[in-house]
Each structure stands twice: as structure tokens, then as C-alpha cells.
Amino acid sequence: MVAAETLSQTLVAKQPRLLTAFKHIIQQKHLAHAYLFTGMEGAGQAELAQWIAQRLFCLHVVDGEPDGTCEECVRIANGSHPDIVTVAPTGKSIHVEQVRYLKAEFSKSAVEGNRKLFIISDAEKMTASAANSLLKFIEEPSGNVTALLLTTNKQLMLPTIISRTQVIEFPPLNAQALQQTFEAAGIPSAQAQMLRGLTNSVTQAQALLADDWLPQAAEALWRWFEQVVAGEARSFVAVQVHLVGLAKETNQQAVMLDLVAALFQDLLQLHFQVDAANELTFGQYQQALTKLTTNLSARQLIEATELALTAKRQLASNISFQNVMEGLTLQLWPIFQINA
Structure with missing residues (x-):
């Protein structure tokens, strides 16, 4: 109080x-x-x-x-x-x-x-x-x-x-003001940009950065994401090998799924040319994301984003994080198979 x-x-x-x-x-x-x-x-x-x-x-x-x-x-x-x-x-x-x-x-x-x-x-x-x-x-x-x-x-x-x-x-806080708040608390710019899509709280932001957790999680998710959109079978294996070990706690699992949804929402923003390039959660991968949008249809992106957004609800239904991510991977493969 x-x-x-x-x-x-x-x-x-x-x-x-x-x-x-x-x-x-x-x-x-x-x-x-x-x-x-x-x-x-x-x-x-x-x-x-x-x-x-x-x-x-x-x-x-x-x-x-x-x-x-x-x-x-x-x-x-x-x-x-x-x-x-x-x-x-x-x-x-x-x-x-x-x-x-x-x-x-x-x-x-x-x-x-x-x-x-x-x-x-x-x-x-x-x-x-x-x-x-x-x-x-x-x-x-x-x-x-x-x-x-x-x-x-x-x-x-x-x-x-x-x-x-x-x-x-309660609408999200103004992106620019939140960015400044995070940076004033000593959070690097690129990480602050990612955190804006996850929390409005400096305390929670700092907790996600402890032991370099968020950068590691973002990098592992990006590797998984590239494999998924390419239709590579190893993306299924990556869930257990790379993601499960980084998301041992319930709150970490929820953040992981928020990041998955944010990746696809970034793609949607770029595909529909929303004037929000500086507000991408995965702004450090903007060039690669932009290239991806040229090979993906609006239908593919919307369908994939809907799946990503529902994954977190599955986690709350006593389905394990590994099963949620493996199920999501299997559901995403057919969507991108056209371009594989």
C-alpha cells in the first residue's frame, strides 16, 4: 500500500x-x-x-x-x-x-x-x-x-x-512512457521493448531479467519459431530440448506462451503494415520477420495467431507446458506447409 x-x-x-x-x-x-x-x-x-x-x-x-x-x-x-x-x-x-x-x-x-x-x-x-x-x-x-x-x-x-x-x-500503458520507465530502471533498450508487451511493472520486468532468463528464453523461442514456420520436424524436438528446461516455473511457462503469441502478432502487424514498427515485441528480429511476411498469407498468419493465443488457456486447464507447446507445434506445421 x-x-x-x-x-x-x-x-x-x-x-x-x-x-x-x-x-x-x-x-x-x-x-x-x-x-x-x-x-x-x-x-x-x-x-x-x-x-x-x-x-x-x-x-x-x-x-x-x-x-x-x-x-x-x-x-x-x-x-x-x-x-x-x-x-x-x-x-x-x-x-x-x-x-x-x-x-x-x-x-x-x-x-x-x-x-x-x-x-x-x-x-x-x-x-x-x-x-x-x-x-x-x-x-x-x-x-x-x-x-x-x-x-x-x-x-x-x-x-x-x-x-x-x-x-x-485497464489499457496497456503508453509504450513510449513505459519504455522510458524501464530504461530509467536500468533495463537495456532492446529488452525494455520486449518487456513492454509482457508487463507494465518494473518489479516484474526485473524479475524476468534475473539470471539473464528473458534473453535466453527469447533466443530459444526464436530458434523454435524459425523451425516451425519452415516446417522442420526438429521444432518438435526443440520443445523438450530447449524450451521445457527454460520454463520450469508456472510464471515462466505463461511468459513463454505470451512471447509465442507476441511473435505471431508482430508478424500480423508487419503483414498488414500497421504503423507500429517501433512497438514490435521482437524488434531485434524485425528484418527477418518482415521477410517472412512476404511468404505468408493473411489467412496463415491469422490462423497461426489464433492458435498461439489459445495456447495459454490450455496451460490453465492442467495441460503440461510441454504438451501445450508440442501440440501447438503440430498444429502450426500444416499451416506453413504450403511454403515449406
């Missing part, structure tokens, strides 16, 4: 339109009972959730802003306010017992006022039973209660949860 002044400054830089929108919503007393904040890591979901909490409970609101210094704001910043209940994954998941605790809290009156706020971080990590358990509150809200669900991957959320919340999309 951060101080209110810094919080507002952060939101003005990251999501000024959403901040303005929620100022108006709260002022007009039109706050809904459940929201799903979705966007990539570091896009401002957590900051806006905290700002809403302080705005709702602050004792001295000034020009629509929490003062950040009153007792209520300080307790919220410290995570110790009794009428704000937060839930986050324990291990890899949010379990049904945690949601049952939330539901028990839903049924209680506010300890100090007439409002309660619930914040669920990494909501996509709810188990199916936990998500289903949460549905009753979302479907039948009682009292002056608001729930904020935060996620970096809406695709992994149950459709029933999505349909019963107001979905707030």
Missing part, C-alpha cells in the same frame, strides 16, 4: 481516464456491487482498488480525493481496516475455504460504518469451486457491499463471473 498523494499521482500517470471515471461514479453514488479490473501486470488495478477504498472511507475528502492522512486512510494503507477484506492466492490458487471466509464476512454488518469492501487479488487463480462459491454474492448482493476482483488474465475467469461483474479494462 502507498500514500494517497503518491497513489493519485501514480493513477494520473497510468490510468487518468479510469481515475476520473471513478471519481464521478463515487460522487454520484453509482458504485456497482461488483467490478472486475482486468489488464496486464502493473497497469494500475491494485492502485485503483486502494484509491477507491480510501475514497470511500476517508474522513476528509478534498476535491474528490482522499486526504491520505486521516485514521481511515492510514489503516487502509497499512492493510488493517476492519471493513476492508482482502483475499489473495495461497500458493498457486485461491481456495474455496478463502471464499467461504469472504461469504461469512459478506453476511456481517460493517464493524465501524455502513459499508464493506472486498478486494480479491489474482482473481483468475480461484479454483472452479471457489469461483462458483463466489457467484451467490455476485448474483444476490446484500447491503452496502462492493467487491473488486483484480486479474491480469480475464480469459482464465469463469464466464459466469465475468457476466455478473462490471468489467473494467
Whole structure:
């Protein structure tokens, strides 16, 4: 948690339109009972959730802003306010017992006022039973209660949860500003360009660069990619030999699949001559990517990109990373066979 002044400054830089929108919503007393904040890591979901909490409970609101210094704001910043209940994954998941605790809290009156706020971080990590358990509150809200669900991957959320919340999309941060932010943190330009497509968070960006992991992963993926589009059988072997060993952790596997999708999205941008050459995730391979687009049709590229985008959902369905990548490789071969 951060101080209110810094919080507002952060939101003005990251999501000024959403901040303005929620100022108006709260002022007009039109706050809904459940929201799903979705966007990539570091896009401002957590900051806006905290700002809403302080705005709702602050004792001295000034020009629509929490003062950040009153007792209520300080307790919220410290995570110790009794009428704000937060839930986050324990291990890899949010379990049904945690949601049952939330539901028990839903049924209680506010300890100090007439409002309660619930914040669920990494909501996509709810188990199916936990998500289903949460549905009753979302479907039948009682009292002056608001729930904020935060996620970096809406695709992994149950459709029933999505349909019963107001979905707030957090757009990616301005590419140029994010590039400058990463470079100011000491991240080299080429790596910063790649990281822009993966995260808005400096902390997460630095974690991906630890032990030179991201450059190694990008290089291994590029070799696999060249073999796949050439229809080479060794690309299947490359999954186990080169990729699996680099993606031992769940978060590394997810990033790998994000990079796969980004490669094909780069190809689409170049094929359709989108004026975004400086925004390619794999900008260091722009010349080779441009050459590839001359040999590939729009149909091939769109079909391949759709497969790459669905691969991450397969990973969330308890299919192993190796099986996901091997399956993707086999599905991609026929698409590019015409040009092999």
C-alpha cells in the first residue's frame, strides 16, 4: 500500500481516464456491487482498488480525493481496516475455504460504518469451486457491499463471473512512457521493448531479467519459431530440448506462451503494415520477420495467431507446458506447409 498523494499521482500517470471515471461514479453514488479490473501486470488495478477504498472511507475528502492522512486512510494503507477484506492466492490458487471466509464476512454488518469492501487479488487463480462459491454474492448482493476482483488474465475467469461483474479494462500503458520507465530502471533498450508487451511493472520486468532468463528464453523461442514456420520436424524436438528446461516455473511457462503469441502478432502487424514498427515485441528480429511476411498469407498468419493465443488457456486447464507447446507445434506445421 502507498500514500494517497503518491497513489493519485501514480493513477494520473497510468490510468487518468479510469481515475476520473471513478471519481464521478463515487460522487454520484453509482458504485456497482461488483467490478472486475482486468489488464496486464502493473497497469494500475491494485492502485485503483486502494484509491477507491480510501475514497470511500476517508474522513476528509478534498476535491474528490482522499486526504491520505486521516485514521481511515492510514489503516487502509497499512492493510488493517476492519471493513476492508482482502483475499489473495495461497500458493498457486485461491481456495474455496478463502471464499467461504469472504461469504461469512459478506453476511456481517460493517464493524465501524455502513459499508464493506472486498478486494480479491489474482482473481483468475480461484479454483472452479471457489469461483462458483463466489457467484451467490455476485448474483444476490446484500447491503452496502462492493467487491473488486483484480486479474491480469480475464480469459482464465469463469464466464459466469465475468457476466455478473462490471468489467473494467485497464489499457496497456503508453509504450513510449513505459519504455522510458524501464530504461530509467536500468533495463537495456532492446529488452525494455520486449518487456513492454509482457508487463507494465518494473518489479516484474526485473524479475524476468534475473539470471539473464528473458534473453535466453527469447533466443530459444526464436530458434523454435524459425523451425516451425519452415516446417522442420526438429521444432518438435526443440520443445523438450530447449524450451521445457527454460520454463520450469508456472510464471515462466505463461511468459513463454505470451512471447509465442507476441511473435505471431508482430508478424500480423508487419503483414498488414500497421504503423507500429517501433512497438514490435521482437524488434531485434524485425528484418527477418518482415521477410517472412512476404511468404505468408493473411489467412496463415491469422490462423497461426489464433492458435498461439489459445495456447495459454490450455496451460490453465492442467495441460503440461510441454504438451501445450508440442501440440501447438503440430498444429502450426500444416499451416506453413504450403511454403515449406
